[in-house]
Every structure is written in C-alpha cells, then in structure tokens.
Amino acid sequence: xxxxxxxxxKNRIGVFGAxxxxxxxxxxxxxxxxxxxxxxxxxxxxxxxxxxxxxxEGEAVVFRDSTVNEVRDFWIPYLDLExxxxxxxxxxxxxxxxxxxxxxxxxxxxxxxxxWETLCSFIISQNNNIPRIKKIVKSLCENFGEKxxxxxxxxxxxxxxxxxxxxxLSIIKSxxxxxxxxxxxxxxxxxxxxxxxxxxxxxxxxxxxxxxxxGVGEKVASCVTLFGLGxxxxxxxDVWIKRVLQKYYGEDFDIGYFGEYAGIAQQYLFHYERGxxxxxxxx
DNA sequence: GTCCAGGCATGCA
DNA sequence: TGCATGCATGGA
Numbered sequence: 001x002x003x004x005x006x007x008x009x010k011n012r013i014g015v016f017g018a019x020x021x022x023x024x025x026x027x028x029x030x031x032x033x034x035x036x037x038x039x040x041x042x043x044x045x046x047x048x049x050x051x052x053x054x055x056x057e058g059e060a061v062v063f064r065d066s067t068v069n070e071v072r073d074f075w076i077p078y079l080d081l082e083x084x085x086x087x088x089x090x091x092x093x094x095x096x097x098x099x100x101x102x103x104x105x106x107x108x109x110x111x112x113x114x115x116w117e118t119l120c121s122f123i124i125s126q127n128n129n130i131p132r133i134k135k136i137v138k139s140l141c142e143n144f145g146e147k148x149x150x151x152x153x154x155x156x157x158x159x160x161x162x163x164x165x166x167x168x169l170s171i172i173k174s175x176x177x178x179x180x181x182x183x184x185x186x187x188x189x190x191x192x193x194x195x196x197x198x199x200x201x202x203x204x205x206x207x208x209x210x211x212x213x214x215g216v217g218e219k220v221a222s223c224v225t226l227f228g229l230g231x232x233x234x235x236x237x238d239v240w241i242k243r244v245l246q247k248y249y250g251e252d253f254d255i256g257y258f259g260e261y262a263g264i265a266q267q268y269l270f271h272y273e274r275g276x277x278x279x280x281x282x283x
Numbered sequence: 284g285t286c287c288a289g290g291c292a293t294g295c296a
Numbered sequence: 297t298g299c300a301t302g303c304a305t306g307g308a
Binding site for chain 1: 287288289290291292
C-alpha cells in the first residue's frame, strides 16, 4: 500500500505518492467506456454518478472540478491509486513476453468499477467494437440515467433498466444484446443475484453466479469479476488474448501462470497487443 | 457489397 | 464435450 498525500491548490486537487499511473493508458485500454481525452489533454468522464477531469502534473494525479472528499472517498479507490503496481510487476515471470508488455503498459491501473455498470457494459461489449460499445453505453446513460450538474448523465439504476424492458431499450440500438441486458437487470433487481454479495465469494463462485445471466459467458463474467468485483486473479480470455497466448506461450498455457494478479497481466498483454496492431497499421 | 468487432446461445454430432 | 452458425448494428 502506498501512502498518498492529498493537496488542494488553485481549485485543483493533487494526489501525490501514487505508483505507475497513466490516465491515458488506464482509460484507453478498454476496461471502461465512459472516459475521453478532451482538448486540454485531460481525461474526463463519469463513473457511476461521479464526474471528473483527470491529468498528470509532474508527480501528481490532478483532479479538476472535484472535492477533497470525493477524491479521497471515490476516485482514489476507483483508480486503485494506493496499490503498489511496481511490486506486482516484479512478481511476474521474468524474461517473458509479459515483461515487455508490462514495461510498455506500466501506467495501467485496474479500475474498481461499479458491478452493475461493469456487467451492463461488458454484456454490450460482446461481438462489438470499442467505439460502438462507447456509443451504446452513452446512449444508455442519456436515455435512462439522471442528469448531473456537469451536464452528463449517471449510469442508470438497475430498476430503471428492468422497467424499460426489451422494447424500451430499443432506442439505444444495442441489437440482440438488449434481451441480455434486461435479463441481467431482472435477475439483479429481483434479488436472484446480489452483486455486492459476489464480492464475498470465491472467484469461481462469483463467476458461476454471473454466468446464470443470459448473454453472460466465461469472458463477460471474467471481465465483471476483474473490473467490477475486485478479483485481480481473473483472466478474461478474448480473441486478442487467445492470439497472444498462442503466439508467445504455446497451446498448453496454464491459466495459473500469472498467479494472483493475473488480471493485471492480462490488461498489459491486451493493451500491448492492440497497440502493436495499431502501430503496424500506421507504419 | 463484404468483413469484422473485448461472445454467446442454440442445435447437432 | 466440441464445433458450426446466427445474431443487430455500424464503420472500414
């Protein structure tokens, strides 16, 4: 655990002492869908019903338009700023592909997102591309969320989505995923699945519960446990990760290879592999 | 027009 | 259990 210092100055709030945090890498690596880079080079967006503008200034993680309380109680946990990521990177197997990826993507933090928001977002992510996932999530919030002082919208309540039904949801154009979102909302709103209780289970138990929801399989469930429930050992395997594993680790890859922080390794590999493709594309 | 996108449900062997 | 196919939508 890192000891952080919060300092307020010129209507900004600076957090000092965090380890290896890059807003760009953290918000561009596909784990959340509501943050964008603005003209000032800050990352701005909404998580649940909290708005922030986030940037780096020297050693500090700086927040504009926030209060000290909000930074301390919401954003520091959300951005996982107290965790010692350097120590975790050192725990990965040396001289492997993960070393390169980790070095390159060392600014990624695993966000502690709201479980319901994460569940919805990753149901939407299936067989979809990131720009359109963002578009659909935005539409979901604008149509069913609450308007906030910043001008944006909160992520919608479970009950509001459950009440909308499949037909009501058609406005967001999520296609065949609408029925999955509604099934998730009904199961959670109806108490069949308690998302907070999942945090107290083992990773395997929590995942098994999530897979009871229609449209939630191994991959989506892994993402929800990793980004929404705090299981850093979760290792979501999607098309990109499959490619990486085959390329660098062979067919007989053992899922336990990266240990208790496999999810962090997964994000390094995912972001690194996607970055490589982009690079090739432009070269 | 065709292909593809942080998958999953379904049907069939 | 393992594999093929359809699925809504929109950008390249």
